[in-house]
Amino acid sequence: MTGIYIHIPFCKKVCNYCDFHFSVSLKLKDKVMECIGKELVDRVDYLPSKTIETIYFGGGTPSILSIKKLSTILNLIYKHFIVSEHAEITLEANPDDITIEYLYDLKSIGINRLSIGIQSFNDDDLVWMNRRHTAAEAINSVKLSHEAGFENINIDLIYGLPNLTLERWKQNLETFISLQVPHLSAYHLSVEPKTVLGYYKRKGKLTEIDENDSLAHYGALLDVTKANGYKHYEISNFCTNENFSKHNTNYWKQGHYIGLGPSAHSYNGISRQWNTSVNSQYIKAIETNQSYFDIEQLTDDERFNDYILTHLRTSWGANFEEICMLFGDKYLTHFKQELKKYKDLPTINISNDYVSLTDKGMFVSDKIIEELFWV
Ligand SMILES: C[S@@+](CC[C@H](N)C(=O)[O-])C[C@H]1O[C@@H](n2cnc3c(N)ncnc32)[C@H](O)[C@@H]1O
Ligand code: SF4
Structure with missing residues (x-):
């Protein structure tokens, strides 16, 4: 299988736990998008197959983009590749970017799967994580997605927070179940050095969760998902029926993919490569036809x-x-x-x-x- 990943390295706010590549200054957004288009055209021959089964806008926050910017990239993909009739086309979305108009527009340009970064249905947790949205907005974003006709939806949740009680985590899981969404990505909090939480930890202001509590969260996750018919098909991923994430499954089965945009990774069966994660360097290199990635031939x-x-x-x-x-x-x-x-x-x-x-x-x-x- 072959996929295309597009990294949108912009967010409106810094979440305390996140060490993905993003910038909260949006001033290079238009330039980066132009360069992603150019990178796509320059690399049409990178993949052994021209037939694409999955397209994934990830981030950062892809839902920061206008429909016009998203469709420009999709049109370039349609022009230069053969996109399979049943391709899975995912957009990662933050709850507070989701409006009914935006959702209808996403559908009209061919987005057929949403991955909504909810993290928690509890306002205290959301404040602790420095998220942009409230629990009510999170629930509403899922309801609106259903209303707009999206069936293939994933929700991201985070557990293993030091102050998350087992009871509150179970409530999160029950809320997830009540929303009847076919896919869940549930990640154990990882405290990374270059994040706000990493800083708190170094200053002695954050103690990570006790291993027994963390195991109890994991146990509840397995119990609730299993009791409600979800398959645990990857460490952090659960789905009903055949609603696996095709794009991520392609990574786990070592399929080929091209990653476009700052910090994106690519693999074509022979080598792995990864783009620079400095937005300004990426733009400069693409505009002047210089190299913007490192490459590794695999032994x-x-x-x-x-x-x-x-x-x-x-x-x-x-x-x-x-x-x-x-x-x-x-x-x-x-x-x-x-x-x-x-x-x-x-x-x-x-x-x-x-x-x-x-x-x-x-x-x-x-x-x-x-x-x-x-x-
Ligand atoms: C790259 S983020 C993009 C999602 C989107 N920007 C959002 O925040 O809604 C993908 C997911 O990774 C998870 N994640 C990121 N950093 C994490 C961390 N340090 N520990 C646990 N999960 C994390 C979050 O659940 C997040 O939704
Ligand atoms: S979790 Fe999502 S919104 Fe928050 S900083 Fe990371 S990529 Fe941006």
Whole structure:
């Protein structure tokens, strides 16, 4: 499968936890958008296939963009690629950007999936995170999306906040369930050094959640989603029926993708590359035909490690035959040898030559995956 990712590196406000690439000064917005268009045209031959199954506007805050700016990019994609009839076309949206008019316009230009960054349905949590919206706006944004006819909707929530009680987290989950949305991305808070929370932590003003509480949040997440028919198909992702995120699943299955815009990553099966995350550098380089990315050719070891890292995040898991076919016997033998350590532990499932993490394993996935790497 092949996808296109477009990174919109602008936000109206700094959320306390976020270390994605964005700028709250919007003065370079038009220039960046022009350059993304130019980058797209310059790189039409980057992907081995011209047929695109997924397009994803991520950020930053793509819903900061006017319909005109979004459709200019989409039209360029339609002009230079073959977009599959059933392509999934997602826009990440912040609740306070969502109006009924904007939603109808998004539909009319072909956006067919929304990923709404709600984070919490509780006003105290939202203030703590420095979000732009209230809980009422969050709920209303989902209702409006339904009203405009969007069925394929994801909601992002964050748990594991130091002051989030189990009861409040369960209420968040119940509100999510009541909104009848087919997809949930629920992320455990990660306190990153270059964020406001990272600063508070260094100053001793923030203590991270206790591991037992964090495990209890995770347990509630699994229980509530399971009881309501959601599949836990990736560490942080849950969906009903077949409503997987096609775009993200393509990353986890090591499909090809081109990433456009500052800080975007690309992978074409041979190499990985990533654009500069300085907006002004990106603009200057694109306008003067200079290089704006770093590139890395992948060794067999790195390709194998990438395979383990991405596949074990999902419920589909890794497969012995596929490993042998893609990387050869040497890597399969190593993998099987390392797996022996987990034989009697409740963290890994092995059945019919498929290896996947159990729910317990997913909670400590980073540690397990690292131990299975080729080093
Ligand atoms: C790149 S953000 C973009 C979403 C959109 N701009 C918004 O805020 O609504 C994607 C998601 O990552 C999650 N996220 C970002 N930083 C995080 C962190 N430090 N810990 C946990 N989740 C985080 C949030 O749930 C966020 O909605
Ligand atoms: S969470 Fe979203 S809105 Fe907040 S700073 Fe990060 S990208 Fe911007």
